[in-house]
Amino acid sequence: MRTILLGPQRFMTTAGTALRSLGVEGRVATVNAGWEEREDSVEELDAVLEGRATHLRLYHRTFDVIEKDEVFAAAALSFRDHHDSLLSLYRLRLQHAMDGLYAVVRRTREGEQRAKGAHAAYGAVDDAVETVRHVDAWYAAQLKNLYAELDAAAPLDSSGVIAWHRGEIEAVLADSAALVLTGGHVGTLLRALRLFAIRVPDTLPVIAWSAGAMALTERVVLFHEFGPEGATEAEVFDRGLGRVKGVVALPHARRRLRLDDKDRCAVMARRFTDAHCVLLDDGTALELTPDGGLPKGARILGTDGAVHELGAPAPGAAAPTEQGENA
Structure with missing residues (x-):
């Protein structure tokens, strides 16, 4: 199972390099439902993925379901x-x-x-x-x-229109060499993934960033300490796909977290001690280990409020020590 988590792609594009590192041939399925109404504005994404992308268009498919399935539309509202x-x-x-x-x-x-x-x-x-x-x-x-x-x-399995879309999506994934999950609105992305019951095979390589990286985890945590209305506390928003375990993904960490406030950072790390709070800033590229763990060098929040690198020697240690992964 190959999974690569990237930092945001707006200012530093690394998705193309990540795709080439997989060494796979063929089409690449993309999920960019988090872009919402901009879902079809894919010129830059197509260029980064070397013209190999097949876009699943989950956002537009969601609205097709709402228009055609009145029972689901009422239940969703x-x-x-x-x-x-x-x-x-x-x-x-x-x-x-x-x-x-x-x-x-x-x-x-x-x-x-x-x-x-x-x-x-x-x-x-x-x-x-x-x-x-x-x-x-x-x-x-x-x-x-x-x-x-x-x-x-509104049982999803009883909807003909949802079943039709799921069939198309499953066929595309079965014929793809990799899957790419982009950023955007993580709530919209999660709802689309759930509606169409996206199940990513372990054998299918995945590249994800921002909201996409969050969606791969078991628990999606929203955070923003520099928002227009001031600092808001990190909140557990929803469940993710669970492909990435033991991780709380924190995209845009430098722009959204007060990393110089050790009390706040220590509180976040202690609140989620069953997982690593992983900083995904611009330029970050983390390929998970074969057993699904984080690689050495991943930047995480420590319970002391400082930012640490996995696998780095502890302060004052005579030699490097291995750090195990959380279950």
Whole structure:
């Protein structure tokens, strides 16, 4: 299973080099549904992929389904409204939990500096992190219920128009030498992937960046600390395809994270300690190891709030040490 995660392609295009590194011949299937109404503006993408692209057009296929399948259209509209309501409650609870966590971090740091003792924090930070994780888990469980309600209201397997599109998509993937997932709006991309039940064979090489890289993971986390409305807390948005395990993908990390704020970075790393928080900045190219792990040199957030490279020697270490991958 060959999978390559790239940094954003707007300012530094590396997808063509990644494709050539795979050494495959034949057509390349592309999913750029995240571009939404710009999905057919593919001149630059075609050039990067050397004219080998076959575009699956999942965004346009989605609207074809909505126009022709009234049952699914009604169920999708209801799902959207309920999901918006759930997100509103989740963000409210998350903000309060994160505010409390940061307050505990500040208080315990000050206490440790004064007391210089090992018990100054009394595990308060770990407990506050667990509170945030509980809110994340609550949201994920409620979202799972919403998906179950959507499936019950409009079973995808009973729709003739969806089945027709799925048949076409499966035929293209079966005849492709590789799959490319581009960036854009990750929510739109995830909905399209789910609607058409995209299952990427392990034998099919995949190249992905930005939203596409996020969609390959098990858990899609949204983040932006320099947004137009100020810093917003990272939120667990949805499930991904799960091809890339043990990774929280962070595209545009330098532009969207306050990497100089060690408290915030440490909190993110501690919140997602079951995975590596991987920075995918311009020029990044990470080919996963044969067992699906991250390669040496991948830049990750550490629980100390600093950026580390996998496989690099620890500070003060006499010799390099291997770092295992999280399950």
